[in-house]
Amino acid sequence: MSSGDFDLVVWDFDGVLNANIVDGRFxxxxxxxxxxxxxxxxxxxxxxxxxxxxxxxxxxLDLHDLVGPWLADQGHAINARDFVAYWWKKDARPDREIIALSERLSERLAVRQVIGTNNEQHRARYIEEDMGIGRLVERIFASGRMGVAKPDAGFFRQIEDWAGVPSDRILLIDDLGKNIASAQNLGWQVFHFTPATRAALPARLGL
Structure with a gap:
């Protein structure tokens, strides 16, 4: 489909807006x-x-409840909260070029945008507030808050229900093929974001 045929863009976070994955590795x-x-x-x-x-x-399951006992069992002095803070800071690698595309979408085309990410509640808050990504979009849909994760169809349905936008007017930008396939099966438009396709993204967005 040509650019300009969507009403809502759903950005994945890790691997798209956040350049924290190299050769499939965090x-x-x-x-x-x-x-x-x-x-x-x-x-x-x-x-x-x-x-x-x-x-x-x-x-x-709360992340702190998962990693805290493991750290203690392994004999590490650091507590869960400090470890998670370290993790989030090291994992914050915003892709300035892709974020600029989101900003241009808002400024030039006034397109509605959200983030749809598989992240638990603590990191979702970190992304919104500490990284300041919340300013880019209307809302961050995070799996830990929703009770369902991609590629489950229920994840995408929650976004549809909230937005009130027909499925074929929603564009998902995601780096994982299984998420792309799931959204496509629901009638969403998709852009599979990879190192090979990223240069084509501005044109797909009408920029």
């Missing part, structure tokens, strides 16, 4: 052992590869 933990003496592989095994993080981003 790079925030690269200095974890150097800075805090924490083995990044052991942490990833416990939190991510175990599937526990899925419970966190769906709002069924």
């Amino acid at each position: 790079v925030w933990a690269d200095g974890l052992e150097r800075d805090l003496g924490i083995d990044s592989n052991a942490f990833s095994d416990f939190v991510f590869r175990s599937g526990r993080m899925r419970e966190v981003i769906s709002g069924r």
Whole structure:
């Protein structure tokens, strides 16, 4: 479809507005052992590869309650709150070029925009307030607040219901193919954001 045929843009955050993923890898933990003496592989095994993080981003488990006991069991002196603060700071890598596109959408075309992200409640608040990303959009839809995560269709339906916009007038910009496919199945327009496609995004947005 040509540019200008949408009423709402739904931005993914990590990997799109936030350039924190390199070659499919979250790079925030690269200095974890150097800075805090924490083995990044052991942490990833416990939190991510175990599937526990899925419970966190769906709002069924608080992140502090997950990492706090693990840090203590591993003999680390840092508490959950300070560890999470370190994590969020290292993970904050706003993509200035893509954020500028969002700003231009508002200024030139007055297009409605939201963020739709798989993030738990603490990081959603950090993104909104500490990073200041909340100023770009009407609302941040975060899975931990919604009780459902992408690519579940319920995630996208909540945005539709809130916006009151027909599904075929919504454009999702996301870096994960499974999220793109799910939204497309609901009739949304999609832009699969990758290093190979990012240069085409301004034209797709009519900029």
